[in-house]
Amino acid sequence: MSDAGLDPVIHAPVRLRITVTLSTLREGDCLSFSRLQQLLDLTPGNLITHLRKLEEAGYVGSVKPVGDGQARTALYLTHAGRAALERYTAALRQLLDQASPANRGEMELVQRPVTDQLMVCGAISGVPTSSCRFSWEPSGALRGSPTNTRPFTITVTCPRAGPAWSGPSG
């Protein structure tokens, strides 16, 4: 497994496609080499190269049709292969959840110019207020604002919450 948690045996375009295609078969079924090649639109050499890697990892098994010496083998995803694909899918989902904008590290919740009447309302569930930092600093003159007001920007920065919470409010 790489640091990202994505199985490098599966995490390559061709091998991902092979694994996923074979995973759509019912357990106990296999797919001929030529049909797999046709479904994936690959050259035989390319397919063989990647199949070898998957077979070495124990993810793909092959059976030779009895009686027909000329016929190519039929392939199937082993139990280990199915489990690896499930782990890969889960890892992928977790990475995507973490990468979504609402969860990217620290987040600016409010950044808006306000005048001397300060009131900012907003609530984000799952984020304890004590863990947020509030800061304010004077900003450039507001366009068209009266000269006796002091425009500033208030920033509320909160640490990343669990994966469930949604974007900014307030």
Add this chain to the structure above:
Amino acid sequence: MANDDLLGTRQAAELLQLSADHARRRLMVNQPLIYGAWGAAWLIGCGAMWLSVLGQHPFRGAAGWASAVLGAGIALAIVATAITTTRAGRGVGGVSARQGMMYGLSWPAGFAALFTLIGAATHFGASPAVLGVLGAAGPLVVVGLIYVVAAGMWLDWIMFWLGGWELLVAAVGAWTGPVGVLLMNAVAGGGGFLAAAAVVAWRNRA
């Protein structure tokens, strides 16, 4: 090879989804086509038979042209079924292939037995009315039973209800007599197939 390792997380997720959809679509039998072809054959063929016997007193049997229409419809439906099942199943071996082979053989076996039975009924002097009822309701009994059992094999609820419906149509239709049973076959029997085709097509789209 080197390029193969450059795969972003989002790209990988998209590729995974696309590959799965692509494989499922190509490996799936086109059920709407099969149901649609049989529905059309039943609706048009049995409809023609019904028109040809309408007002017969006493009942003599369907006209040759009407039987030809039904025969052509059935032939087309068999071809459509054979094409989509071989296309989807090409290269697939193992449990599914063996199940599919036995399922495929149940059709000629069922119909061979039915037609032999009707032949025997003719031989032992069954009237045209009895033969008319047997010839019309009999095939629906075979179709209905095969579907109900095959639905259990593939856990396909639409196929299960379609089979049950065709059994009901056959049983009720038989009691409407040799003329009425043809109308039942066309409208309720063929209609059941067409409804199943529409439901499966809608489900596959969603």
